[in-house]
Amino acid sequence: MPLHKPYKDIPGTTIFDAEQSRLGYWLNQFCMSLMSAENRARFKADERAYLDEWAMTEDQKQAVIARDLNRCLALGGNIYFLAKIGATDGKSFQQMAGSMTGLSEEQYRQMMLAGGRPAEGNRSLADWENRKKETL
Amino acid sequence: MPLHKPYKDIPGTTIFDAEQSRLGYWLNQFCMSLMSAENRARFKADERAYLDEWAMTEDQKQAVIARDLNRCLALGGNIYFLAKIGATDGKSFQQMAGSMTGLSEEQYRQMMLAGGRPAEGNRSLADWENRKKETL
Amino acid sequence: MARITAAAFTSHVPAIGAAMDLGKTQEAYWQPVFAGYEASRQWLREQKPDVVFLVYNDHANAFSLDLIPTFAIGTAADYPIADEGWGPRPVPPVKGHPELAAHIAQSVIQEDFDLTIVNRMPVDHGLTVPLSLMCGERPADDFRWPFAVIPFAVNVVQYPVPSGRRCFELGKAIRRAIESFDEDLNVQIWGTGGMSHQLQGPRAGLINREWDNAFLDRLIADPAGLAAMPHIDYVREAGSEGIELVMWLIARGAMADIAGGPAPRVKHRFYHVPASNTAVGHLILED
Amino acid sequence: MARITAAAFTSHVPAIGAAMDLGKTQEAYWQPVFAGYEASRQWLREQKPDVVFLVYNDHANAFSLDLIPTFAIGTAADYPIADEGWGPRPVPPVKGHPELAAHIAQSVIQEDFDLTIVNRMPVDHGLTVPLSLMCGERPADDFRWPFAVIPFAVNVVQYPVPSGRRCFELGKAIRRAIESFDEDLNVQIWGTGGMSHQLQGPRAGLINREWDNAFLDRLIADPAGLAAMPHIDYVREAGSEGIELVMWLIARGAMADIAGGPAPRVKHRFYHVPASNTAVGHLILED
Numbered sequence A, B: 001m002p003l004h005k006p007y008k009d010i011p012g013t014t015i016f017d018a019e020q021s022r023l024g025y026w027l028n029q030f031c032m033s034l035m036s037a038e039n040r041a042r043f044k045a046d047e048r049a050y051l052d053e054w055a056m057t058e059d060q061k062q063a064v065i066a067r068d069l070n071r072c073l074a075l076g077g078n079i080y081f082l083a084k085i086g087a088t089d090g091k092s093f094q095q096m097a098g099s100m101t102g103l104s105e106e107q108y109r110q111m112m113l114a115g116g117r118p119a120e121g122n123r124s125l126a127d128w129e130n131r132k133k134e135t136l
Numbered sequence C, D: 001m002a003r004i005t006a007a008a009f010t011s012h013v014p015a016i017g018a019a020m021d022l023g024k025t026q027e028a029y030w031q032p033v034f035a036g037y038e039a040s041r042q043w044l045r046e047q048k049p050d051v052v053f054l055v056y057n058d059h060a061n062a063f064s065l066d067l068i069p070t071f072a073i074g075t076a077a078d079y080p081i082a083d084e085g086w087g088p089r090p091v092p093p094v095k096g097h098p099e100l101a102a103h104i105a106q107s108v109i110q111e112d113f114d115l116t117i118v119n120r121m122p123v124d125h126g127l128t129v130p131l132s133l134m135c136g137e138r139p140a141d142d143f144r145w146p147f148a149v150i151p152f153a154v155n156v157v158q159y160p161v162p163s164g165r166r167c168f169e170l171g172k173a174i175r176r177a178i179e180s181f182d183e184d185l186n187v188q189i190w191g192t193g194g195m196s197h198q199l200q201g202p203r204a205g206l207i208n209r210e211w212d213n214a215f216l217d218r219l220i221a222d223p224a225g226l227a228a229m230p231h232i233d234y235v236r237e238a239g240s241e242g243i244e245l246v247m248w249l250i251a252r253g254a255m256a257d258i259a260g261g262p263a264p265r266v267k268h269r270f271y272h273v274p275a276s277n278t279a280v281g282h283l284i285l286e287d
Ligand SMILES: [Fe+3]
Pocket: C012, C057, C059, C126, C193, C194, C244
């Protein structure tokens, strides 16, 4: 019996479990290396060369270069590790989080000021399915 | 109420608890550094200079230089860490253990071949006190 | 004898630290957040704790994927400030309390909590933002925290994280350990992280004001019941990073009423949305 | 479904590894030790386990005083051989089983065992000597271990170490975890360390043949009772390093009879004094 993963039912969310962790090991370890100013400078000077020092998949490297955080999550990245890419770019956590939602930076900021994304309608895959149907 | 330490009653034995660990932190970390061939060579080339790179007490440094393992234990060393000094010297674990007992290397080896040190008479501080009295 | 005199609970949003470090606390966006901690700073100055047992989580700064402890207790004499990618925060280094920390470690391991003991560990915003919020800016002529800190890091990054019930039970054991320490110390225990927030994926930005406030209500009045809540409820209702709230149950479990004493007094309660991506919740309970 | 088919118990004396590495196994001193494992090597070749869950302790090689996990489970794909000060042993690197290891970690953490998950870890004689003893020398043309290994490191170096009862309970949880893994795997669980030995101080060289054999008897017939034995008895009767024997209770707790099944069959039992400073004990129990 495989482990019960009830969190697979949460929409728009990737729970970082052992499976994701295995997938993203080198991606996340690369991110961790950006904790030193020296490595941040080396990465910024030549992203591709720096990434090639790590045993990451080509997909993972492309996702990093594209700053596609959703793709990074799908490929095993964890947000606290990925945040170090954003930090290296001088981005805030709000800019990073917003970039994954399909909203513009300003739209996301406004949504947060207005009280954030409601739980209502965002609790389950079924919630999102229903919304999609209504929109059609 | 301080923690109960029943093991203080075992004679000729230093239990490596949190208190000893605090005492011996740098002594043990120094020992750990001898896990690389490069550091072993540097240590052998100039013991004093190598020891001075570590935040050890003078007592600890002297005990290491004298290879006085009992003193190292009293100063917070743990045997698995200290073993790396012996390894650097090319000593076996049996030579190291024997060196703490007051027996010669050959006497210790013979004792082990004959079945080791018996538990009888070696269980408690009182056991050793009684033995001392009998010897007098 | 050491005694736990109070518990404090607070979010540890990194942007709050950045706002303080960059002198933005009076900006319209941030002013309401810091207003919510004014009473707390006054209270803390009066309380003068000797030691704060600070429950938080590391955010991939001290611990990479090489090694993930479920519970890690710091027994070091000091802890450097982590460089999380933006450079280290300009806050004082953290002084530990090795004797009490080692005593707690020894006690709770003997009660079957399988702690990892840590002697070298940079501390990140999870620990320093609560200190900044509660202590205020540190003056240049007294650039140190006014008490010792025992960092207690909980894994809430890689699943599975410890259950609410496990955290609550651990809190009870920590209380017993602290109360059996010989030295006369005024100890506070802080639970940090939360409240509702999600930092990742298309669902990022989730906030659940109603759920957060119900959590605060139950934390005060029904902590044992609250401890039974499964992880999935946190994630579904409070966002993927809302799971950090399980850590509050460690601090709550260490209070007197759980050991059969009187109910705690609510000294302060505060709630605000937003700080960056997060709802800010804050509570002070006195024993 | 994965299933535990057998448990093996053995001392992991470093000198035994050195004797094999230096070609001394036929010397008069060592010959009786290795004779005691001949039947075991034959048995293991016939059993062909896919995975060995190997309970051992690190001896200040993977873990310094910077970080001391009570229980650490290896979820990596491979583990290098540690240089303990004499240079690394000339044995094959160890292949892990990341999927099963992660499954076990996830399961037992949810059962309130506060594991540390490790993805980078050199393994020392505590793990490699049992492999060498049970597998024999690895031929140059097939220089690898014949099965995957899940390293499970227990802190028995800095006090307090986990109690016998905690270890036994953990074994039960590990059994449930392994049996809930979907893939069809033949899994053995090994408990290593011990038997009586003391490596330090004026009391070094302590050996207690009678106590060791009573331990083996009770491990077979009364493991739950044995698990109640306090640490002080191990230290007093079996020497300061005899405490390693608590680890055997993890493997024993994972056997069928503890979960209500039939008693295990004793396939092999061996005891010898001395190997260097240590009594060698060895037991194979089949489920
Ligand atoms: Fe956090």
